[in-house]
Amino acid sequence: MKTLITIIAAFISLTSNAQCSDSFFPFEKDKTLEYTEFNQAKESQGTISHQVTSSSESLAMVKTTAFSKSGKELEKDTYAISCDKGDIQIDVNQYIPSRIWKKFKEKKKEIEGNFIVIPKILEVNQKLPEGNVTMTMEGRPRIEWKVKVYIKDRQVKGKEELTTPAGTFETFVIEESIDIGIDLSSLKEYSSFYQITWYSKNNGIIKKERYGRKEGPLLGYSLLTKSE
Incomplete structure (x- = not known):
């Protein structure tokens, strides 16, 4: 009986691994994706390296390293x-502005929210689940600081073959709107922007564009320039 249970468990694990290996992220240990960040004028602002440091049948841990355009390591x-x-689940925390993470990195936080899901099977015009996250931090005595992020209006806009310095990829194009509310005592800020992301099977994100609003001017973009 114990042997049978072991065989079944191994089969489930292998099946799960096979499903995740055909998803919109490279579940492969030591896989490294390097993105170049561009500003509104399409000028390089530096790079960010994403390295898969560990990977199982259902979870990958990724280390990011940011470099300036001169090659200096930043963080x-x-x-x-x-x-x-086979459905990818992305932590919504990644949508919290980096300047907020940096400023309050050492603060005690409570984070509540859900995942952003990229289904294994995508179709043009498909509507995708929304996501949200609230980060609450301790501020001055009896004062709470909050950051709220809502990701909404998520939809598969189309399919596109995209060529970058890293290669040529078949991609699905996903659009979404992002609302951010920041209440940090003296700082109260509310902003929205529109984002388009190109996803490729087994490769992850190939390109990401950011706009102040839908059909507004381009604010900047990230492009996969190395994959190894």
Whole structure:
């Protein structure tokens, strides 16, 4: 009986791994994706390296390293990508502005929210689940600081073959709107922007564009320039 249970468990694990290996993220240990960041004028602002440091049948840990355009190392961070039956689950925390993470990195935080899901099977015009996250931090006595992020109006805009210095990829194009509310005592800020992301099977994000609003001017973009 114990042997049978072991065989079944191994089969489930292998099946799950096979499902996740055909998802919109490279679940491959030591896989490294390098993105070049461009500003509104399409000028390079530096690069960010994403390295898969560990990977199982349902979870990948990724280390990021940011470099200036001169090649100077700026900062490091880590995040997790999970997989459920081939559907990618992205932590919504990644949508919190980096300047907020940097400023309050050492503060005690409570984070509540859900995942952004990239289904294993995508179709043009498909509507995708929304996501949200609230980060609450301790401020001055009896004062709470909050950051709220809502990701909404998510839809598969189309399919596109995209060529970058890293190669040529078949991609699905996903559009979404992002609302951010920041209440940090003296700082109250509310902003919205529109984002388009190109996803490729087994490769992850190939390109990401950011706009102040839908059909507004381009604010900047990220492009996959190295994959190894």
